[in-house]
Amino acid sequence: MKRYRKDITTWIIIILFLIMLFFLYNQFKTDRYINQGKDAPLPENLDPVVTEKTEKLIEQAAEKNITVAITETVRSNQEQNALYEQGRSEDGRVVTHAQGGESYHNYGLAVDYALRNHNGDIIWDTNYDGNNNGEGDWFEVADMAKELGFEWGGDWSHFKDYPHLQMDFGLSIDQLKRGHRPKHDKADK
Template sequence: MKRYRKDMTAWLMIILFLVILFYLYNQLKTDRYIDQGEDAPLPENLDPVVAEKTEELVGRAAEENIDIVITETTRSNEKQDELYKQGRTKDGSIVTYAQGGESYHNYGLAVDYALRNHNGDVSWDIHYDGNNNGESDWFEVADMAKELGFEWGGDWSNFKDYPHLQMDFGLSIDQLKQGHRPKHGESDT
């Protein structure tokens, strides 16, 4: 009978520990975002952390003699839908698989970049080596961006989106659609 009580006590302690662990995990998950509700308006500007890291990226690239141009930041659902039509119902190549509301651009969490070449032209040539160090400037920028916490679309397996950089802060598109927004520090509480 004593052994049975010991076993039961041990199992109760394990279950209690798991319940506490589950609770703490869910607290941490909800502490990283603000719930603005499903009717939350889409942001008109980049998320402040994304904006700061984008500026830092431009500066780091310049230090390596790479001139990058941010070609796209926050995007409306309407503009996203227009881009989605490209290569489908409109002329051009397919540039996105995300419809309005399904891109991190729609939530101010993504930017697109290109390079400015020596002639001053904006270029999407991923092989361009303007600083003549034997490496593609495009991939150098992507590596810098990843060091700053960005996810790079060039790493995606299903669709390579080389100009795309995003920070999702652990939030899925479904969560963003539900009105969740990243939480960054005391000013968001």
Template sequence: MIRYRKDIAAWIFIILFLIILFYLYNQTNSDRYIDKGSGALLSESLDPVVAEKTDKLIEQAAGNQIDVVITESVRSHEAQDALYEQGRSEDGKVVTYAQGGESYHNYGLAVDYALRKQNGTITWDMQYDGNNNGKSDWLEVADMAKGLGFEWGGDWQNFKDYSHLQMDFGLSIEQLKRGLRPKHKKSEQ
């Protein structure tokens, strides 16, 4: 009977210790993330840092005679599901492996871009060199974006998404689904 009480006491101590550890871990991470609550609604606009860096990218590219067009930013779950069905149950080629809620677009942390040619048409031609400097404008923009802190989908190993730029701020899709969002310092915005 005494041994049984010692075992229970030990397990209670271990459980309390783990709860305290979990609590302290979440407190230290609260400096970086805002908890919007489980099942939080989609961001209605781009994250402020993503929006600022996107504007800087467009300005920087314009300074290099490259006209960047943002073709997509925040995307609803329904729109994401429709894109996911492309090349599966709908005509066309597969353009994403992310279903609704599984894309950084769904949380205002990603944008897609294209280029505007001098004649005003939009192009996704990665070889296009509108500024005639002997380099692909597309890749120049990707390099500028990476310099601003974006992750470029063209660098992905499994599925290349050449028009995709995102900032995850260290958050996984699972964390975003649970309602965590980036918390920015004033100097970042």
């Protein structure tokens, strides 16, 4: 009987410890964002960390003789809905599966990129090797972006979005819709 009580006490202590760890983890995680409420306005500009990392990406690419063109940053819900209709009710091919409010672009947390060739034309050729190093410049840029903390849409399994780079800062679209926004400190930069 004593052994049985000792086993139960041990398990209760383990479970309480795990609950405490879970609570502390979630507390830390919630300190990483600000809740501006469900009616929070959508940002009009890129998040400052996304801006900084995008600028670093452009600089790093230039050091490898790759010219990156940022083709898209923040989108309104109306712009996102219009893009969503492309390839559906409008002419063109489908380029997104996200409607207004469903894209990290709507929250200033995503950019789209392309390349500039030697003539200065913007191109979306993933095989283009303008720096003649035997690697597609597109994928070199994607690798640099991932090293800077971006998620690359080309890694997605459900829909490949090769121009897309985003930083979600641990926030889901549902949280962003509810008004949560990233909170940055100096360590994030």
